[in-house]
Amino acid sequence: MPKPTRQAEPHVPPGLAGIGQRVLRLRTERGLTQRALAEPEYTAAYISTLESGKVRPSETALRYLADRLGVTFEELSTGQPAHLATEVRMRLADARQAFCTGALRDAVERYTLLDHDAGRLGLPAERAAALVGLGDCALESGDLDQAIERFQAAEELLADAPLPQRVPAVRGRAVAHLLAGDLRYSCYLLENAIDELNTAGLHDPNALLLLYSAVIAPYMDMGAQARAARAAELALALAPQATDPALVARMHRGVARTLLAEGRTADADASLAKAQELYLQLHIRTELAHCHWMRGYVRAQDGDLTRAEDELRIARTMLADRQATLYTVQINVELADVLRRRRKYDEAEQLLSDLLGELGTGRGAVHAGGAHRLLGLIAEERGFPQDAEEHYRAALALLEQAGAVGDIADLCRLLGDLLRRTGRTEAALDIYRTGLGHRAAPGTTTLGPAPADPPL
Template sequence: MARNGSEEARREGAGPDDPAEIGRRVLRLRAERGLTQRQLAEPAYTPAYVSTLESGKVRPSEAALRHLADRLGVSYEELATGRPAELAAELRLRLTDARRALATGAPEDAAALFRALHEEAVAHALAEEQAAALLGLGDCLLESGELTGARDCFAAVERLLADEPLPRRVPAIRGRATAHLLTGELRYACYLLESTLDELDAAGLHDPDALLLLYTASIAPYMDMGAHARAAHAAELALALAPRVSDPALVAGMHRGVARTLIAEGRIAEADASLAKAQELYRHLHIRTELAHCHWMRGYVHAQDGDLEQAESELRTARSILASKRAALFTEQVEVELADVLRRRGRTAEAEALLRPLLTNGDETGDAGRGAGMLGAGRGAVHAGGAHRLLGLIAEERGDTEGAEEHYCAALSLLERSSAAGDLADLCRLLGDLLRRTGRVEAAMDAYRTGLGHRAAPGTTTLGPAPATPPM
């Protein structure tokens, strides 16, 4: 019953502690219990006072509310706010259950739980629980590849927590940056993370959990942009922060991020050991999506080390876990990397069969109208570029130079818009070699020059100065 009253107040623009809403609540509860105004008022107040209160013409004092709550058999908080006793604690327990559902099951199933919790938190004006539900919903939408919806959820969390200390907003900022990264907006993802790091430093808010989350999240866009030195520095800072962080999920994420910088430095054994630590933590926490990411990265490690059989095994395990969770975008990205391993193992037809369903001719359209199973400019742009690159190699191997050029140019467009300098130089070399072999020397020179432009200053970006290093 209290929930209905809160919803009515919300529709009329009144808050749950508005005098008119409190008056309606007192009237409703009194009627339900069959009490007269005199019975409710005595001995401390008059029937006239109760009548005035019920009409919303007076704001009751705390003493009056406590007297009325006692007579009505409800808690002071429930009468004052319309929230049933222990509602916030109950919602927090259900939020934990929803998080568990996301960790172990399909994101759309968990999303339904978070939406219901958000509606209930809104009905009772519980801002903190609203923010927690939206944060969980944003994570669900990230997994299912609904990137625009995910960004909207994280932005709404930031608005709800606008008056809270910045570290409270960091998980939402990290989520929004991840959504932009998956969309292909690498530079903007870096801007969000770096500007937040600078803001934390300027305010002297050196919260270890917040800093670890931000430094770990920045590694992926740095690597894709070719800013390897900056990524390595972020990894060093994350490692230094880890002993001060008690959340095992944050520490596991740190190990997974650090592994990527170790791979780039050729420290394969150390990268695999870092991933093994992350994997063990995720297994203990029953977080299946992140466990799949560890298998995914271990597959990449084995591929870099030339062990293609083990790489295929790890990538197939990752794909199986992600597909069972219906984590569409991540499944598609793993399939691109699995296709690369299959091509290198001589199983070109299998690789091509994996890649073609992932791409459409709508790469220019972005996220709008894009269905599941379609990588492109607005959804997994870096991996879409990788898929075109692989199809170009396959076309070259069977002598289809026209098809190869078409795929290389599509990949070049996607990667240039994403600022994915880490892959652009190699792609420009492939395109230049193809153009040279077909007699188009000037065009080949242009492709090589473009590639050299991305190779000219290894490890640099156009991002400006790196964030200030916090005191450790």
């Protein structure tokens, strides 16, 4: 009785169409019949239809045929010698190193050339990696529209690839929308990817760790502390399985934020110290600057304003050297708060007034709201209630548009207290009700059920 043969899957990843002629050429060169090439897994009829271009082979079929023909999968699928793909991957690693160590312009040039070369050579995965690199560079320089465009192009290139391969692009696009002030859409992108990975059984620790670490920030800004804490808990559980130390370091940064929200300042600082140690070992200057930034915030929350100012100034200098304009102005908001609390009003006010030209709707709206809030506090402390009210209302409009529920309640309390002190009790009550409305469902978002947990 003849052995049953396996039929080929109808799907083919991007860039693998049109390989029939290569299969025919290689088979002929090796003196193989269609049956000899096909068996025992496939049929001669399948090889015939493949060579005539009537069927699109799956990755499984391509790997089987490449092994039978004595060539690499890359060579059969792209028509390019295997060493070219290897060379492109090595150049991608060099470009990433340039980005990490601070040579932003050099990284952009390298990634741009790689995007072109990978496209010319028919290497979609490598081209997508170059586009993600360009997206990261655009995030760094504050060009959020370009960042979104690059990440989206990478996702489209990998549309037929397994989801874990698309996760870096999804995460990048979500971060860009977060920085633009679109918190809900950022959460939507990340939660959808998490849910799809977990429900489909695609338990990739690196991909999940990247997503859980990224979703903490929008959760916190939206006031969804319960979801942020759960994401941090799952990230910690996944960390021992991750193979990328940079992902583990980023996870520690995100976890520190949830610990700080719970009042666990010492634990938050310890988590940041772990991240900082890893970034130093990996020579990743941008992320190291973010650690200094957050440690400054932790020091400020702990009342150590002198050390907080030192940490924030270090972070600002490191990011300014990289021309990371959007991140630099965000640090200035934190620094201005420390300066205000140290009664350095003139310096704080000047810093905030300067940076508001860099922030606003569609570009750092949450931090722009924070800047107006601080200017309102300074105005109150200096005895100018009318100016304070104007800044509070400007902050409220920005935060409501961004959906930053976590900050709106506090702002409504400040504005309500100001209105009450100036004799406008009814207006104060309305503002208090607005703030209470935003606190009505703590720990949730308006996005529906939380994503499924991974099978830990």
